[in-house]
Amino acid sequence: MSSRTSLTSGFVIAVLAVALILAGYGGAVAIGGVGGKTITTTITSTNSTSPYVVNLVIATNSIFNSTVGDQPGYFVLGPSGLGSTENLSLPANRLIELVITNYDDGAASLVVPNDNVVSGTTGGTVFVASNDNINASQGAAGIVLQGGEAVSSVPMDNLSHTFTIPALNLNIPVPQSSTVVAYFTITKAGTFIWFCETTCGSGADGTEGAMSTAGWMTGNVVAS
Numbered sequence: 149m150s151s152r153t154s155l156t157s158g159f160v161i162a163v164l165a166v167a168l169i170l171a172g173y174g175g176a177v178a179i180g181g182v183g184g185k186t187i188t189t190t191i192t193s194t195n196s197t198s199p200y201v202v203n204l205v206i207a208t209n210s211i212f213n214s215t216v217g218d219q220p221g222y223f224v225l226g227p228s229g230l231g232s233t234e235n236l237s238l239p240a241n242r243l244i245e246l247v248i249t250n251y252d253d254g255a256a257s258l259v260v261p262n263d264n265v266v267s268g269t270t271g272g273t274v275f276v277a278s279n280d281n282i283n284a285s286q287g288a289a290g291i292v293l294q295g296g297e298a299v300s301s302v303p304m305d306n307l308s309h310t311f312t313i314p315a316l317n318l319n320i321p322v323p324q325s326s327t328v329v330a331y332f333t334i335t336k337a338g339t340f341i342w343f344c345e346t347t348c349g350s351g352a353d354g355t356e357g358a359m360s361t362a363g364w365m366t367g368n369v370v371a372s
């Protein structure tokens with residue numbers, strides 16, 4: 149190997165490493181080629197550039213109490229299992245990736261008009277995937293991904309719940325039986341009340357039970 153070739157190889161590896169760091173890649177990278185050996189480099193992504201991911205699940209089979217019966221609720225899914233959404237701790241001034249998996253297949257009307265429209269997210273949209281809108285196929289070169297949809301609103305007859313923080317002008321409508329991904333940044337520290345704005349609770353107007361109880365369809369977001 150001439151010194152020129154060697155220099156070029158080193159340069160290519162350096163550029164590749166920088167590119168992977170810039171892309172926020174976290175993992176082991178195998179770079180082959182120098183003297184027939186494989187160089188394995190571990191690059192750790194930095195927390196400040198990657199989004200903070202929070203996973204919420206909406207489930208419907210929890211028995212609120214013997215009088216009310218079953219009610220829908222938002223739950224946090226984390227490394228240690230199921231958590232309460234009564235006090236959701238989120239970082240301030242960092243991009244948040246909120247993933248909501250909704251197991252509720254029913255629609256409900258709105259308490260607050262127009263809260264089927266997205267607000268406060270990156271690009272003013274949320275990405276929705278469901279069993280109805282993913283329709284990939286197998287092509288000659290591999291799977292052809294098709295489906296999922298970035299939407300700026302959800303039709304009322306398909307609206308199941310919302311994740312809404314009025315103080316932050318954040319509104320994430322959630323369709324029936326879907327997974328929703330939203331990106332947003334909370335630009336100030338504080339405690340903000342989150343609500344679901346559909347009539348998914350109990351009582352004559354659907355605003356009691358889960359809808360008026362922290363840890364079910366409302367709670368606090370504590371941003372720090």
Ligand SMILES: [Cu+2]
Binds near residue numbers: 220310348349
């Ligand atoms: Cu709800």
